[in-house]
Amino acid sequence: MDDDHVNILVVLNYQIPLITFFLWKKAALRVCADGGANQLYDCIPHFYPHEDPTRIRTKFKPDLIKGDLDSLRPEVKAFYQGLGTCVLDASYDQDTTDLHKCVSHVLNDNVLSDCKPNQMRILVVGALGGRLDHEFGNLNILYSFPNSRIILINDESMVFLLSKEFIHRIHINRVNEGPYCGLIPLGNQAKSTTTTGLRWNLEGQSMEFGGLISVCNQLQSDDVTVMSDTDLIWTVTIDKVKGWLKESIATTEL
Ligand SMILES: Nc1ncnc2c1ncn2[C@@H]1O[C@H](COP(=O)(O)OP(=O)(O)OP(=O)(O)O)[C@@H](O)[C@H]1O
Ligand SMILES: Cc1ncc(C[n+]2csc(CCO)c2C)c(N)n1
Incomplete structure (x- = not known):
């Protein structure tokens, strides 16, 4: 993890592993795929039970939420938008997954100025161990962007x-x-x-x-x-x- 690559963290809509907190600190950009933002919102107070929930959620603010937004809860959307998180609706596309939408955006839409796609390392949490169709969809992302550095990771x-x-x-x-x-x-x-x-x-x-x-x-x-x-x-x-x-x-x- 400690090399020249620029880390981009993508949080999916499945149990958030502990390693997310380590990766959060290492990431230059934090992205939630649709309902991944619900996971973040819901789990943070459990990981930090002695902290005020709003304060601790503010510390872990994603930069971007992207997907077809059919899972993102309204109060979660409002909370993060209030903190300045950018929310992008790609509901016109029902042929690619939310993870695909996020990875494609990160690689193709110049999200980090001064950082080319070949300098990026995309770290995806919540991809493994859940629904099997989603898990295959998540593995398919590795094949869909074969020349990019994408790592699916859990604990x-x-x-x-x-x-x-x-x-x-x-x-x-x-x-x-x-x-x-x-x-x-x-x-x-x-x-x-x-x-x-x-x-x-x-x-x-x-x-x-x-x-x-x-x-x-x-x-x-x-x-x-x-x-x-x-x-x-x-x-x-x-x-x-x-x-x-x-x-x-x-x-x-x-
Ligand atoms: N149970 C799960 N196991 C593994 N990955 C998941 C699971 N649920 C969701 N994901 C991942 O999180 C992303 C966001 O999921 P979300 O539940 O918000 O949307 P969805 O409507 O179920 O998925 P999509 O719109 O991508 O089909 C998905 O694209 C997928 O990569
Ligand atoms: C052959 C085929 N199978 C499933 C879907 C449905 N689908 C695939 S990805 C996705 C998520 C959109 O966020 C949905 C609904 C399709 N379009 N084509």
């Missing part, structure tokens, strides 16, 4: 796409990440994948659903390399005790 896992165009060298921050990982050929057969740095490396094998897919693999090095003829989903677990999660709420300045 258990982080997930991103490895494009077949590159040989990937993934640096593992072992304080926060591991020990488990997976390489998933979602959608297509991967005819040949080669890895290093894993307990069960692939050596040119084929992977496909119904046959071999690499789940419950383990990290064995601080650097993992992956080369494949097909885009692959990479996922790695997040250590629940150390690192980011420990820092998450405790160090948030109020």
Whole structure:
């Protein structure tokens, strides 16, 4: 997380993980996808039970709410608009998800002056573990914007796409990440994948659903390399005790 990229946080309409508070501090822009704003509004006072709810909600003000706005509650919209949050209605589009609308806006509409799309890292919370159709929609975002840096993240896992165009060298921050990982050929057969740095490396094998897919693999090095003829989903677990999660709420300045 600590490199040259500009972090953009997108909050979805599902349980807000603890790591959100750590990512909030690191983000240059905070976006809620439609009902993601309800989640934020509702959960903040629970995370900070000793604080005045309005004061603490004001501290966690999103910059933007975008979507078809069929989930955003009127009092939540009014509250954040009153604080200056920009609310964008894209209800004319019923073919793409609210997450798609947010990511497309962030990448294409010059939301951060001086920051080009290739400098951005979009961190999405609330994408994993909920409704399965939404979860597939959320994974589909990785395939819809394959040349962008988009990470789905919760307190258990982080997930991103490895494009077949590159040989990937993934640096593992072992304080926060591991020990488990997976390489998933979602959608297509991967005819040949080669890895290093894993307990069960692939050596040119084929992977496909119904046959071999690499789940419950383990990290064995601080650097993992992956080369494949097909885009692959990479996922790695997040250590629940150390690192980011420990820092998450405790160090948030109020
Ligand atoms: N249960 C869930 N599990 C995982 N992701 C979810 C879930 N519910 C919503 N999301 C994500 O949050 C975004 C905003 O959801 P919201 O409930 O506001 O709208 P929706 O009408 O259900 O979704 P959409 O308009 O995108 O179809 C969705 O685009 C999706 O990415
Ligand atoms: C084949 C097909 N399946 C589902 C939808 C519906 N849909 C997809 S994304 C979305 C959310 C809009 O915010 C809705 C309603 C569609 N349009 N086309």
